[in-house]
Amino acid sequence: MSASEDYCELCDLPRSQCIHGMPAPVAPVEPVKAPPKPRKRAAASSASTKTTTTTATRAVSRRWTPPEVLSPAIVELLREAGGELDGEDVLEQLGEVLADRLRPGDEELTPGGELRWHYAARRARQALIAEGVMVSGAPGMWTLAERP
Helix, strand or coil, X not given: CCHHHHECCCCCCECCCCCCXXXXXXXXCCCCCCCCCCCCCCCCCXXXXXXXXXXXXXXXXXXXXXXXXXXXXXXXXXXXXXCEEEHHHHHHHHHHHCCCCCCHHHHCECCCCCEHHHHHHHHHHHHHHHHCCEECCCCCEEEECCCC
């Protein structure tokens, strides 16, 4: 196993310390309920022949910033820094750049104890690695695939 495989890609901690490498707790098995009995249909009436109108879909307002919103800012930060930065430096500078655009829910903690926007930034990094924009380099370093 190489040195880079000993670290978690999501949190940059050794796998022995990260929460991502641990198996999920086993949930207790609940008995399966029987399906509900079918209801008797009412006689057809003139009201049932009317066409129904569909309800208008409303826009979903998010409580926190999604990873895809953070991706362009991460790429821009790395380009300005020459293509590589320490992960903590990226998060610090990203916080300064996005301070006025972060949502109130972004300052909440995830169940793992991490700020929600930090978690979103790490997920954005993983998506950028999957797209080939970034590479998984040395532990703790965020690196662009093509340096400026």
